[in-house]
Amino acid sequence: MVKRMTKLLLVLALALVATACGGGTETQDANADGSGQKEVVKLKLGHIATENDAWHKGALKFAELVEQKTNGEVIVEVFPSSTLGNDRDLIEGMQLGSVDFALVAGVLSNFYEPYSILELPYLFRDKEHLEKVLYGPIGEELKAELLENAQLRGLQFWMRGPRELTANKKVETLEDLKGLKIRVPEIPASLAAWEAMGATPTPMAFGEVYSALQTGVIDAQENPRALIASSKFQEVQKYLMKTDHVFGYVLLTMSDITYNKLTPEQQKAIEEAAKEATDYENQLVFELEDQLLEELTNAGMEFVELDVAPFVEAVQPVHQEFAAKYGQELYDKIVNTK
Structure with a gap:
């Protein structure tokens, strides 16, 4: 009898420990009358x-x-x-x-x-x-x-x-990108492509971008309109260029x-x-x-449409480099998708 009681107490103790250490889960009544647990x-x-x-x-x-x-x-x-x-x-x-x-x-x-x-x-x-x-x-x-x-x-x-470029100078040609310090995410393809287009890319965590633009650590950044607007980059950037460089x-x-x-x-x-x-x-x-574009221009940004053909041509060597390095077959399949 003593052995049996000891075992029962041990089982109860282990159950209490398991409940206390339940981590990210919890139990609650399965329905309003408390008839079950889940x-x-x-x-x-x-x-x-x-x-x-x-x-x-x-x-x-x-x-x-x-x-x-x-x-x-x-x-x-x-x-x-x-x-x-x-x-x-x-x-x-x-x-x-x-x-x-x-x-x-x-x-x-x-x-x-x-x-x-x-x-x-x-x-x-x-x-x-x-x-x-x-x-x-x-x-x-x-x-x-x-x-x-x-x-x-x-x-x-x-x-x-699509990702678009914002900056405190108007960019209409590749020449305008020369020396432009642009924040890019920590993505090798982004770094290589913006270098090929003549800019000076700076990898940076997204949460640091606003203050870096505000203090002049960087001159520009690139993101979809939604992130530009929700992050209030219109407060620290004058121009929005319709580059549409990444869908x-x-x-x-x-x-x-x-x-x-x-x-x-x-x-x-x-x-x-x-x-x-x-x-x-x-x-x-x-x-x-369209609503986001109106919001950004109403906040004072100038919307700049440009001929992207020279930009497209400038990044072609990067395309070939990355295709050869990370998957020519994948690259070809994407390009040939109609």
Whole structure:
């Protein structure tokens, strides 16, 4: 009898310890009358954009859909404005399992190099070309390879508005780029391309860009209109050049460690929610493009349209270099997608 009681007490003690160390999960009543219990899994999603950005609104929609589709079993908390760190921090966090989801883009090329090709300026002809690549076999292949090589699970590609150049001097020709100190993300393709166009690129975390522009550490930066407006770069930049040099994406990415902790039903719900949130975010992005331009020009920025043909020609050697280094076959498939 004494042995039996000792075993029972030991089991109870272990149960209490397990409850106390439950980490990111908690339990709550399965229904209003408390007739059952379910485990609630709380997950974190980080990104670098502000709360006004389409990324954030898309992330909130994703969180809402996940909660609905799992009947409240999985809750996604969204952290904007680099609260969980910059792009590199978020990616490393997902690899460690300390971050569950992130919206990340070009910095992925530092973790799986073929993604560098997607960052080449003037690779994509227009938005439709980008969509055909990302939402076809090439996009599926890219996600599968990211999982295999970097242990990052790409859920869905989200569209972004084209990247455009802002500066405190008017840029209309390649000559105007000479000596221009331009912030670029930590992406080799961006560095090489802007050097080829004659600028002086400076890699810098996104959260530092506003103050660097304000203090004159850099002269220019390049981003989609949505990030320009939500980050208030119009307060510290005079000109907005319609370079449209990158038709780009952001990838809703998930830690594979987190994914494998979930039930098959929860995994399926997350995948479905990601797809539905993609449709929502993509529509929002392109509905806002004209409105954002009006907002930026009303704030005092001068909008400059220019002939991009010389810019396209200047980056062709970089295209060839990166294709040879990171995947000629991938590059050719993208260029030949009609």
